[in-house]
Amino acid sequence: MNHPAPRHAFCLPAPVSTTSCSQSAFVKTLLTPPSPLTSTDLTTSVPSTRRCKLTAKQATNTDTSNKPSPFDNLNTDTDADIMLSPSSPQQKEADDLVLREVLALETNLARYTALMQLLSTDRSRFFRIAQSNLSVVLPIIYTPVVGEACQNFAQLDIPKRGTWLNPWEHQGKILSTLKAQLSANTPNVDVVVVSDCQRILGLGDLGANGMPIPVGKLLLYSAAGGIDPARTLPVVLDVGCDVDSVRDDPDYKGVRKPRVDPDTYDAFVDEFMRAIAEMYGKQCFVQFEDFGNANAARLLTKYRENFLSFNDDIQGTAAVGLAGILAALNIPDVEGDLSKHSFLFLGAGSAGIGIADLIAQMLVSQYGMQLEEARRKCWFIDSKGLVYRGRNARLTKEKEAYAHELPAELQNSNVSDMDLTATINALKPSGLIGVSTQKGSFNEQVFAAMTKHNAKPIVFALSNPTSKAECTAEQAYNYSNGNIVFASGSPFDPVTLGDKTFIPGQGNNCYIFPGLGLGVSLAAATVVDDAMVLAAARKLASLVARDRLNSGCVYPKIDDLLSISAHVAKAVWEEAERSGVAGKSGIDVTVDDIRDAMYEPGRVRLSGY
Numbered sequence: 001m002n003h004p005a006p007r008h009a010f011c012l013p014a015p016v017s018t019t020s021c022s023q024s025a026f027v028k029t030l031l032t033p034p035s036p037l038t039s040t041d042l043t044t045s046v047p048s049t050r051r052c053k054l055t056a057k058q059a060t061n062t063d064t065s066n067k068p069s070p071f072d073n074l075n076t077d078t079d080a081d082i083m084l085s086p087s088s089p090q091q092k093e094a095d096d097l098v099l100r101e102v103l104a105l106e107t108n109l110a111r112y113t114a115l116m117q118l119l120s121t122d123r124s125r126f127f128r129i130a131q132s133n134l135s136v137v138l139p140i141i142y143t144p145v146v147g148e149a150c151q152n153f154a155q156l157d158i159p160k161r162g163t164w165l166n167p168w169e170h171q172g173k174i175l176s177t178l179k180a181q182l183s184a185n186t187p188n189v190d191v192v193v194v195s196d197c198q199r200i201l202g203l204g205d206l207g208a209n210g211m212p213i214p215v216g217k218l219l220l221y222s223a224a225g226g227i228d229p230a231r232t233l234p235v236v237l238d239v240g241c242d243v244d245s246v247r248d249d250p251d252y253k254g255v256r257k258p259r260v261d262p263d264t265y266d267a268f269v270d271e272f273m274r275a276i277a278e279m280y281g282k283q284c285f286v287q288f289e290d291f292g293n294a295n296a297a298r299l300l301t302k303y304r305e306n307f308l309s310f311n312d313d314i315q316g317t318a319a320v321g322l323a324g325i326l327a328a329l330n331i332p333d334v335e336g337d338l339s340k341h342s343f344l345f346l347g348a349g350s351a352g353i354g355i356a357d358l359i360a361q362m363l364v365s366q367y368g369m370q371l372e373e374a375r376r377k378c379w380f381i382d383s384k385g386l387v388y389r390g391r392n393a394r395l396t397k398e399k400e401a402y403a404h405e406l407p408a409e410l411q412n413s414n415v416s417d418m419d420l421t422a423t424i425n426a427l428k429p430s431g432l433i434g435v436s437t438q439k440g441s442f443n444e445q446v447f448a449a450m451t452k453h454n455a456k457p458i459v460f461a462l463s464n465p466t467s468k469a470e471c472t473a474e475q476a477y478n479y480s481n482g483n484i485v486f487a488s489g490s491p492f493d494p495v496t497l498g499d500k501t502f503i504p505g506q507g508n509n510c511y512i513f514p515g516l517g518l519g520v521s522l523a524a525a526t527v528v529d530d531a532m533v534l535a536a537a538r539k540l541a542s543l544v545a546r547d548r549l550n551s552g553c554v555y556p557k558i559d560d561l562l563s564i565s566a567h568v569a570k571a572v573w574e575e576a577e578r579s580g581v582a583g584k585s586g587i588d589v590t591v592d593d594i595r596d597a598m599y600e601p602g603r604v605r606l607s608g609y
């Protein structure tokens, strides 16, 4: 077995300061964390034990002050194992064995089940294994296997995790329910991930069975973002389910009713947001996950100004999508100037619109374009065909912004009859972004059209899980003869064509949300604004090493996620300061400081995977 990798041995191109925790200014800059605007007495009752949980290097820190540090809201875990760093050889061997046993199980669901059982019996071991083997463990606890876990949730033999709230039982009593259920176990929470499960990945409405999504996202917050797992809370708002086969399953644990009417729904979500702020303070970060498209966009607009909230499927996907595009600009044969690109989106849901909005914002803030002009760089195809100005079918407000005047040569053609290939031939985009959940929609003709108009087009098949991806990596490279920059939402293996091996980037939200949430927490930010999301995207793009780009990969290594999250967190914190929304500012904190403060119950590197 290999020895564990040294802590900062990753090959990230961005400069990493070597300032140790004991030397850095932040340790000496003792700050009082801002008190939450609204909190119960529990919120402030947890003693700060962060310092005594640090690694050996920091244990020698001569600064013995007990005054709060910027990291006081991280790692108040009382788990004794956290002290064990680096892990003992015996512990590493035992962890190695456990992971091998998990991986030897026959099905993905069996592996998922085993890991969830490990999580509840030995949390430190679970996170040691996860953090040391991110690229192996993530696909099991998160996309794509988490989709299967949701689809089979009623039958899964896993320990209960997370909180379900439903309007029939809990309307008017969410706060008291949370207090009764949670205050002993989770006296303080930094991050909540909430879903109403109306659109689980690309799998549709799964009702109360969607709990593995908030659970999985929060496991990543800890495994990849260093947020103490004891300070995270997964929630499903069980507001009913409109799919009979889900509701009628004899083992279904949710409420067997159709989704509630819009007024009840809005009142319930409102009450939930207020209850979380009341219970954990306004600085508790609430991530919305897998809501239906209409509610996702609406709730983001409704809450983003007044609550520390974030929609991962819109803002997280947007940041990851844009980061992949920005990184692609550094690949030979790809036009390096973003303003010269244009993009066609297959699918006009909140994810695609979110990416386009962020591209437009980048063009406005970095290239000085007018918003209208910037938006004209992005075209959409929805279920009724190309979105354009004057189309008969009604358009939502979000799509309206991308309903452009048709180019002159199309004005007399029957646009509604154009398929994807014909649309590419007409618009000649340099980038094609799949957010449609239509498996197989990027076929050979589509790649032929993209490569006909571009030396090296950008093609991202972002739909999740793997079964919904617009194409596989193998198809993408084969159909284009390797002449594309490809990325996908779910993981694909490298593909070899002749003497070249391509590494398909996994344009997955896990590159952004753990670091963004960490940065927001550290900054004690009051809101997440677009500039912070943009900063996260730009930072991520800057972390892709040249050798990855040379293999066609526009994202850094998943195994480097802890370090990536620290970089993203710092960028987000700095941007929050610039935007004037940081509760903590003027602090000289290095990426290493952040990295050292992240939850990490030990490291062990498993060889051979």
Ligand SMILES: O=C([O-])CC(=O)C(=O)O
Pocket (backbone or CB within 6 Å): 143, 200, 201, 202, 290, 312, 313, 464, 489, 508, 509
């Ligand atoms: O979970 C993922 O991999 C990305 C995501 O949020 C989604 O597809 O809804």
Ligand SMILES: [Mg+2]
Pocket (backbone or CB within 6 Å): 201, 289, 290, 312, 313
């Ligand atoms: Mg999602």
